[in-house]
Amino acid sequence: MESWITVVxxxxxxxxxxxxxxxxxxxKVSDSVTGFVAGDRSMNLLIxxxxxxxxxxxxxxxxxxxxxxxxRGTAALxxxxxxxxxxxxxxxxxxxxxxxxxxxxxxxxxxxxxxxFNSTSLSALLAILSIIVFIPYLTLQMxxxxxxxxxxxxGVIPQWLGAGIAYLVVLLYVYFSGVMGVGWTNTFQGIxxxxxxxxxxxxxxxxxxxGVGEMFTQIAQSDMSVMxxxxxxxxxxxxxxxxxxxxxxxxxxxxxxxxxxxxxxAFAADSDRTMKLTAVLYPTFQLFLIPILIIGFTAILAYxxxxxxxxxxxxxxxxxxxxxxxxxxxxxxxxxxxxSSGDAILHSAASIGVRDGLDHIxxxxxxxxxxxxxxxxxxxxxxxxxxxxxxxxxxxxxxxxLLGSYGGVAQxxxxxxxxxxxxxxxGYGAVSGLLGGVAATIFFLLYPELRPFPLHEGIYGLxxxxxxxxxxxxxxxxxxxxxxxxxxxx
Amino acid sequence: xxxRKKIFLTLLFVIQLGVIWPVYxxxxxxxxxxxxxxxxxxxxxxxxxxxxxxxxxYYLSDPAHKESQTKSERVQS
Numbered sequence: 001m002e003s004w005i006t007v008v009x010x011x012x013x014x015x016x017x018x019x020x021x022x023x024x025x026x027x028k029v030s031d032s033v034t035g036f037v038a039g040d041r042s043m044n045l046l047i048x049x050x051x052x053x054x055x056x057x058x059x060x061x062x063x064x065x066x067x068x069x070x071x072r073g074t075a076a077l078x079x080x081x082x083x084x085x086x087x088x089x090x091x092x093x094x095x096x097x098x099x100x101x102x103x104x105x106x107x108x109x110x111x112x113x114x115x116x117f118n119s120t121s122l123s124a125l126l127a128i129l130s131i132i133v134f135i136p137y138l139t140l141q142m143x144x145x146x147x148x149x150x151x152x153x154x155g156v157i158p159q160w161l162g163a164g165i166a167y168l169v170v171l172l173y174v175y176f177s178g179v180m181g182v183g184w185t186n187t188f189q190g191i192x193x194x195x196x197x198x199x200x201x202x203x204x205x206x207x208x209x210x211g212v213g214e215m216f217t218q219i220a221q222s223d224m225s226v227m228x229x230x231x232x233x234x235x236x237x238x239x240x241x242x243x244x245x246x247x248x249x250x251x252x253x254x255x256x257x258x259x260x261x262x263x264x265x266a267f268a269a270d271s272d273r274t275m276k277l278t279a280v281l282y283p284t285f286q287l288f289l290i291p292i293l294i295i296g297f298t299a300i301l302a303y304x305x306x307x308x309x310x311x312x313x314x315x316x317x318x319x320x321x322x323x324x325x326x327x328x329x330x331x332x333x334x335x336x337x338x339x340s341s342g343d344a345i346l347h348s349a350a351s352i353g354v355r356d357g358l359d360h361i362x363x364x365x366x367x368x369x370x371x372x373x374x375x376x377x378x379x380x381x382x383x384x385x386x387x388x389x390x391x392x393x394x395x396x397x398x399x400x401x402l403l404g405s406y407g408g409v410a411q412x413x414x415x416x417x418x419x420x421x422x423x424x425x426x427g428y429g430a431v432s433g434l435l436g437g438v439a440a441t442i443f444f445l446l447y448p449e450l451r452p453f454p455l456h457e458g459i460y461g462l463x464x465x466x467x468x469x470x471x472x473x474x475x476x477x478x479x480x481x482x483x484x485x486x487x488x489x490x
Numbered sequence: 491x492x493x494r495k496k497i498f499l500t501l502l503f504v505i506q507l508g509v510i511w512p513v514y515x516x517x518x519x520x521x522x523x524x525x526x527x528x529x530x531x532x533x534x535x536x537x538x539x540x541x542x543x544x545x546x547x548y549y550l551s552d553p554a555h556k557e558s559q560t561k562s563e564r565v566q567s
Contacts, residue, residue: 077531084534088541217523230530243511283541
């Protein structure tokens with residue numbers, strides 16, 4: 001039997017196990033919106049830990065991470081740097097968000113912000129922002145999955161079929177089980193990809209150089225040694241400036257805890273303790289980026305000149321004489337990374353689209369729990385199809401949108417902070433801050449030459465955002481005392 | 491603000507500066523190679539672990555958390 005068939009069979013078995021793991025837990029949650037979106041608020045520490053961890057580590061981690069280390073050296077450490085402090089705010093606001101959700105029935109980020117700031121336009125704005133960011137994100141995950149299956153089958157499985165099969169599995173378990181399907185599959189996929197990453201990260205340098213230390217020593221002695229000097233190289237291959245690196249780390253760290261699909265998992269936590277411990281333990285998940293980046297560093301001297309850099313992992317796999325079962329497992333690991341992010345995003349995009357978008361325009365008779373759940377499921381299918389269209393049919397470089405997304409998402413942070421810690425913040429301030437911040441971010445993303453300092457565009461957004469949020473709030477009436485106290489005393 | 495919270499926020503700020511300019515700029519070189527990793531890489535890993543232990547300490551020393559524990563112990567006894 002040809003070796004690629006074995007690899008495809010391994011991936012097929014993997015997909016079948018994932019499907020089963022995704023459908024079974026959904027049978028246990030209630031037939032309600034809270035059951036579908038927040039798992040009846042019953043997620044324990046194990047599940048929540050893996051949902052948060054595996055949702056973040058997307059196909060970007062498996063393909064882009066090594067690609068960055070390979071082409072930009074220590075610049076790739078940026079991914080570890082922003083995660084060092086990025087999850088800490090969740091420790092503080094996560095339990096508050098959870099308690100308020102339980103008390104008032106919130107299941108999305110926009111719902112709680114809308115209530116605190118007494119503004120429906122804020123929730124509509126957040127719904128639009130979330131969906132604009134999520135669709136390219138999901139598209140990228142689908143492309144990653146399709147790419148893996150096409151590469152390992154020597155092109156026998158075309159891109160459209162590979163992406164289609166992997167995401168049909170995701171669609172099925174998100175459709176049937178909602179967030180509990182995401183939870184259980186992410187636990188399974190998270191463990192799986194951690195094992196694969198550590199194995200490869202230690203095995204590759206050992207096989208090619210005789211060890212990790214030896215590999216780095218050889219890079220240090222070669223003319224590539226500049227790659228190991230922090231903060232590495234920029235996209236153009238020049239040394240990256242400290243301004244550029246530091247501001248990118250700060251913006252990503254600020255935005256990290258308020259990504260809507262991570263934030264709304266606070267509503268699924270079963271207790272404050274679970275929420276706090278998830279934040280405490282998060283860096284242990286982050287450690288798995290170490291072997292991922294080592295894979296990229298290993299290839300610097302061993303396989304120079306591979307373009308595009310993102311293909312370095314599959315390239316190394318095809319070059320080495322590895323047992324076919326290992327190649328199969330690595331491919332399944334990459335699928336795991338793609339699907340465990342894709343499912344969380346798909347689920348969140350549909351939930352947000354209905355709860356924060358459609359709910360404002362639908363007639364009241366549509367707002368029963370059962371019909372809402374039906375609509376969310378319908379939107380799961382629609383969003384899958386839209387992302388699939390961009391992933392395999394359209395040529396529009398939609399992925400470029402993702403570049404701006406970190407700066408855009410970071411603009412939600414000041415609102416979340418003021419929700420609990422600044423009594424004077426009101427709806428006018430929140431809406432103008434968010435609008436101004438996002439506009440400034442987009443402006444400086446499109447016209448980088450107009451930036452006064454070479455800082456990440458999101459920094460300019462945050463400056464405008466915070467100025468408007470404080471200025472406009474102080475110039476207008478505060479929200480009702482009773483409303484604010486619910487949040488400051490939460 | 492409690493002393494515990496002040497210590498926490500100060501150390502958090504130090505760690506944040508540790509992963510960007512200016513503190514990271516002091517540890518941006520290749521040598522010494524620590525546990526097989528160049529200094530610039532090992533430093534970031536050390537900061538990640540520091541942040542982990544800082545928050546772990548903050549969680550374990552949480553008075554509310556201790557109180558609720560004793561409460562549940564009381565209920566059990």
